[in-house]
Amino acid sequence: MGIPHFLLIPYPVLGHVNPLIHLSQILAKNGCNITFLNTEFSHKRLTTTGSGLDNLKGSGIKFVTLPDGLDPEDDRSDQKKVVLSIKTNMPSMLPKLIQDVNALDVNNNITCMVVTLSMTWALKVGYNLGIKGALLWPASATALALCNCIPRLIHDGVIDSYGVPIRRQEIELYPSMPTMDTENFPWRGNDKLHFDHLVQEMQTMKLGEWWLCNTTYDLEPAVFSISPRLLPIGPLTASDNNKSSFWKEDTTCLEWLDQQLPQSVVYISFGSMAVMDPNQFNELALGLDLLDKPFIWVVRSSNDNKEKVNAYPHEFHGSRGRIVGWAPQKKILNHPALACFISHCGWNSTVEGVCSGIPFLCWPFAKDQLVNKSYICQVWKIGVGLDKDKDGLILKEEIRKKVEQLLEDEDIKARSLKMKELTMNNIDKGGQSSKNLEKFINWAK
Incomplete structure (x- = not known):
């Protein structure tokens, strides 16, 4: 069993970058090798604020970048634009980056990839190169369960193919989960393009053998029956010194x-x-x-x-x-x-x-x-x-x-x-999330 070498790829917003940075630190502490891929634009922002990236020196995390395909003056608060540009430009550049990282240390090639939502295209790239994959889901496990049920909700006539509820109602997604108001579905307010992107992400996500969640069994007890891939590893609460910021x-x-x-x-x-x-x-x-x-x-x-x-x-x-x-x-x-x-x-x-x-x-x-x-x-x-x-x-x-x-x-x-x-008991030694992380690292080995 070799030492795993993880490539971590967050979508470039803080709510995705921070939990993944924290996971990197845990993996590095457990002796894994870590390469962290940011977009050039995002990395520049993270390093100019004097934020957590400086404090990660000496943690064994190596940072690499790829362009997001947008011009410097493009508005990156327009998420649709960013998602589309990344999906169009980055997939063809990733294999070369992996090759370059691997060339630096031939005995220590990238063996596993962890991505966040909107970056699942990278799981496909990894799959074709024989690299195992996992997803770190940045929201609650309940939100994942809801998104995962979209085909079923369409089939059962709860929502139409645009994600819009046919009529307002309270539904119970799975037994003993709290009832959900159809007005509160996470994709409400998105247009068709965004909704279709989410549906596609939920499909590609299945290439990830694990769906890691920043949650615990106590916080959302009923959700974990939906899929054996769901693994709660929270709370991922980095100390503020290690949180990155724009x-x-x-x-x-x-x-x-x-x-x-x-x-x-x-x-x-x-x-x-x-x-x-x-x-x-x-x-x-x-x-x-x-x-x-x-x-x-x-x-x-x-x-x-x-x-x-x-x-x-x-x-x-x-x-x-x-x-x-x-x-x-x-x-x-x-x-x-x-x-x-x-x-x-x-x-x-x-x-x-x-x-x-x-x-x-x-x-x-x-x-x-x-x-x-x-x-x-x-x-x-x-x-x-x-x-x-x-x-x-x-x-x-x-x-x-x-x-x-x-x-x-x-x-x-x-x-x-x-x-x-x-x-907090979950991340103590012997706590449930600590055990799950151990299971995940052993899988990567």
């Missing part, structure tokens, strides 16, 4: 946090991709003023086109809080001064919040975030949702009311801490 983190808020009372600070972050409507942005700003509690609010400076996204309303003074462009999220979530997390419920943020034992105020935007919210509020019962008014806005009074309700709810706090303990 923006420079503002760490000054940590000193400010040290001066706040225990369980007093509200943390607001909607991840690396969500964009908020200006009217909604105003309501949130004014809601934070109304709340009159210390807060840390992450407002990304601009979108990738460098347009100024949102202006603060005139009457906003925000004197109780700190507004930062990007934040060391894990350190904030684990700080004793933190009271709750207003989150878009992206899966990585959901797992980080659970691992910190912090109650959630759920503010999902799209994709799998609505499904994650139903777990947070209905299954684990560690958070509450926000209600919109007739125009679809979450008003400032609603924000204040729900935060106050959440901070007074001792049951939610107790359950949050219990959930943290259950989840």
